[in-house]
Amino acid sequence: MNLQANDACNPSQIPADHLDLLEAEALFIVREVIAECRQPVVLFSGGKDSAVLLHLVYKAFHPERIGIPLLHIDTGHNYDEVISYRDRMAERYGCRLHVRRVEDSMQRGTVRLRHALESRNAHQSVTLMEAIGELGFDACLGGARRDEEKARAKERIVSVRDEFGQWQPKHQRPELWSLYNTRVAPGDHIRVFPMSNWTELDVWQYIAREAIELPELYFAHQREVVRRGDILIPVTFLTPAKPDDKVETVSCRFRTVGDISCTAPVASTAATVAEIIVETAQCLLTERGATRMDDRTSDAAMELRKKEGYF
């Protein structure tokens, strides 16, 4: 029973009724957290996974408005479009938005960079832990998914973090049925991932179904880039073109919109959610049996499941 590429490239033929089950599971998890935890917060970066998460939190509270705050750890290296999207969403849902900056941690000396242009992505966790301590959160809802990388395939939906914010695979709690244990000792907190069982394709299908607004960067647009191997490097103040680089303007989109210093776009002409779904579904199929990548394979396919969006 081999899949025919055509089956999945027509969005109407990609099965979608599993979205109801994934949504219901997520709503249940979010409600457990808001019912059992003292001070939960939604980690909201303005990326597509956190946009879906925010929508799920909205549905979990409805008809009340979202009763918990949002937290964004700002590396200072975000695209302006993403920051204004973030602020717009917080306002639309009537949520209190806390922003904590890696730059403030740098000033405090808790984050030290090797050089000025070093990616601040890895340092976000320090600022996050400082924010958790300062604001007293005991549960952080996040949009991470298990299919993102191998190690995460084993992380629990409710994951206990110690006072250093570390995930300890050795000491994970068993998680059975939909009985989530949200209890933690003072000083510890939980990270909760209601979308653990979602894949990238599920996320896009759900964005389409629920008409969730996203930053424009996710859709195909013209952008100046430099090619380095398979990767398109956007020309920005953080990643300027070198004197002998050939700068091209290509049609591309971002699959993740993290820190500018480590997020690359992929060549794509997908300008709508429906087109992105086709492209994402196609990746899965063209990779089938591909012992080599050929010309017909999209760049998005090549990127698939690599540690997404990072160089």
Added chain:
Amino acid sequence: MTTPTQPTDPADMIHDEHDIKPSGLLRFITAGSVDDGKSTLIGRLLYDTGNVAADQLASIEATSQKRGLAEIDWSLLTDGLMAEREQGITIDVAYRYFSTAKRKFIIGDAPGHEQYTRNMVTAASSADLAILLVDARKGVITQTRRHAYLAHLLGISELVLAVNKMDLVDWQASVYQAIVDEFNGFISQLGRHHVQAFPLSALTGANLASRATDISWYDGPSLLEHLEYIPARRDTDLAPVRLPVQRVVRVMLGNAASGANDEEFRGYQGTLASGHLHLGDEVAVLPSGQQARVTGISIGERALQQANEDQAIVVALDRDIDVSRGDMLVAPAQPAQVVRTLTADICWLSEQPMQARGKYLIKHTTRTVNALFDELLYRVDVNTLAQQAAPETAAMNDILRVRLKLQQPLLIDAYTDNRTTGSFIVIDPVTLNTVAAGVIVE
């Protein structure tokens, strides 16, 4: 030579006893050791359904070559754990995802080794189906029986017996049939299950994602076809309404969602554990027993006439009665039992043994109560299924039948009737860890 059992053709299957459309999501577990070819089976299934990315493929090809293997070692796809092993991290349940044009699948992959019972119980708790792997050369072994028993204990009624490595026994029908007969003989002692057997070779992919065409005596579906068509749940039309209340919502003082009606409103949020709930239905609230009529059902902004099992809803009632988190809305004619003692089978999950007569917390649906292990009736030897009377404590991986005393009532059904209202976890009140899982007998 007898004719081997033929699995039902998928086309017929959806028209037989359970005439419902397959759900878009199937959760299954794979039970077996690496030696049975479990990792190969999963890796091959992911690959043959186009769910392996090119970069992953390139990496396992390179590793296979480096090791001097003539063919690709599919187990490398799921064994992303070498680094973890080196670091001595406990290997436990991993979840993997793949989809076909028909369905999305979630595999709960519980590797073997010492902690097997604990891992398998964890993975099985959320599974609709279990694939039990048998090496055709070895047949049904102790481990197979243990896996079948645990799947049975966790209420998985859909079992797949995957008789693997058939290529190594020259696809002999008699070998396959003997294994199927022996397994059926064993499983029928445990209770009613739907068992579908498949002769296959995970290594060559024969009968896995596509039908094996060169086996004269087998013309049934492939394993994947079976997984695509099997109903995820038994027909629950007759199951009575069970709605554990997760949270009370109150719209007041301007806290309505934008676009939502800002008149005062009180509703109850929860996920329907079973049954169908309609507007106008009379429900009873447990434990109080007070009754009310359903005047509203919604998911987000969408108002519904009817809610089905698994939907996460908001329910409004026609009168103000006292309802809080941990209560349960039920069909008045068939309520859940309100109990202060219960008998259950538990699996001890923690490295710390049970404290005899110790106090623990029980989380059952959305209600958490104090409990005491009042009596340990017997321990089950998962290899022989023999019962050892009156154990003094429970250690990791032990399966015990116990009697519990509860400080506050629980609202229960037997696990065989309802997997949600019949299950619980045990939390150590000091470490706050989840130390055991239980299925309610009565």
